[in-house]
Amino acid sequence: MDFTFHAIAEDEPGAKWRALFDRFWPAYERWFMRDGDRARPRYLSSLRALRTHMPEIVPTYERLVELAGNTDVIARFMSSFCPPSYLIACSQAVWSGDPAFLVRNYDYSPQLYEGVIFKSAWNGRQVISMNDCLWGSLDGINEDGLAVSLSFGGRQVVGAGFGVPLVLRYILEFCTTTDDATSVLERIPVHMSYNVTVLDASAKFATAYLRPDQPALIRAVPYAANHQEDIEWERHARATATLARERFLYAQLRGGARDPDAFVNSFLNPPLYSNAFASGYGTLYTAVYRPLEGSVEYRWPDGQWRFGFDAFAEGTRTFRLGSAAGAGVAAGVR
Numbered sequence: 001m002d003f004t005f006h007a008i009a010e011d012e013p014g015a016k017w018r019a020l021f022d023r024f025w026p027a028y029e030r031w032f033m034r035d036g037d038r039a040r041p042r043y044l045s046s047l048r049a050l051r052t053h054m055p056e057i058v059p060t061y062e063r064l065v066e067l068a069g070n071t072d073v074i075a076r077f078m079s080s081f082c083p084p085s086y087l088i089a090c091s092q093a094v095w096s097g098d099p100a101f102l103v104r105n106y107d108y109s110p111q112l113y114e115g116v117i118f119k120s121a122w123n124g125r126q127v128i129s130m131n132d133c134l135w136g137s138l139d140g141i142n143e144d145g146l147a148v149s150l151s152f153g154g155r156q157v158v159g160a161g162f163g164v165p166l167v168l169r170y171i172l173e174f175c176t177t178t179d180d181a182t183s184v185l186e187r188i189p190v191h192m193s194y195n196v197t198v199l200d201a202s203a204k205f206a207t208a209y210l211r212p213d214q215p216a217l218i219r220a221v222p223y224a225a226n227h228q229e230d231i232e233w234e235r236h237a238r239a240t241a242t243l244a245r246e247r248f249l250y251a252q253l254r255g256g257a258r259d260p261d262a263f264v265n266s267f268l269n270p271p272l273y274s275n276a277f278a279s280g281y282g283t284l285y286t287a288v289y290r291p292l293e294g295s296v297e298y299r300w301p302d303g304q305w306r307f308g309f310d311a312f313a314e315g316t317r318t319f320r321l322g323s324a325a326g327a328g329v330a331a332g333v334r
Helices: 015-032 043-053 055-068 072-079 164-174 178-187 234-240 242-256 260-266
Strands: 002-009 091-095 101-108 116-120 127-132 136-142 147-152 194-199 205-210 217-219 282-290 295-300 303-308 315-320
Touching: 002 015, 002 303, 015 055, 015 072, 043 055, 043 072, 055 072, 055 164, 091 147, 091 194, 091 242, 091 260, 101 136, 101 147, 101 194, 101 260, 116 303, 127 164, 136 164, 136 282, 136 295, 147 164, 147 282, 164 178, 164 194, 178 194, 178 205, 178 217, 234 242, 242 260, 303 315
Parallel strands: 002 116
Antiparallel strands: 002 315, 091 101, 101 282, 116 127, 127 136, 136 147, 147 194, 194 205, 205 217, 282 295, 295 303
């Protein structure tokens, strides 16, 4: 299957972001309201949560809400507080050689994915990220060389907290180091379990195991798949082959990959690369974040697209998804 990706640069919220909103809002509104209006928090409680946990980002939130039309539903959605639950897969790891880099596969349904690479400077710090929920980040890097990536944590518990893409956006907007980022990850509540891997320009890395019902765990672990310290959701673990992927990442980092290029290329092949698009867990892209260069390469089996803070060319490109021979996992769960 072919998929078209879009690269957009806009330092301040404006016409380009509004065009994205117009394109994706109908689908997001249906998703946000799928369980009925009463299932989602009220506007004032959503705003209060933002002001309590991420006060620095509130002015950006207010600018975007105004730009989008400033309705009650838009404002509640854009707060990302207690959104509907959703499942992804994903693998991510840090190559800790010289220079260090963060590489990840994002595994999800192409029908539920924006495919937008967005460069911005909303709060004075340049950010390049893969967009989600209109202003959140699936992964990204800022001009200080701080790179972040998320994966699902493999637990069914849903609680009161934020969708993690907005937390990643907050980190990219306001943090400089891995220590800054892990401090944020320890204090901001999330609505589901996620694993967030962080790498900074000094090559310091960490993985945070985030849970809505327990304190976050910060570990000096350079990889993550779709479970945390133990398997809690057996069905999801089998469907996404999380243990096999984690063991493979561990082996690669322990010497299985002969060099950095071999390590990156392993993400384009089984067991990390997945063709399970019908189940919602196909690999949509591989991202390679290089903090010292301030760059990112997005890769597919048939090509790549590179961006940096000094060289960001807007445009569109179409790549083939699902080309890695033999890739796949068992039937997924929804």
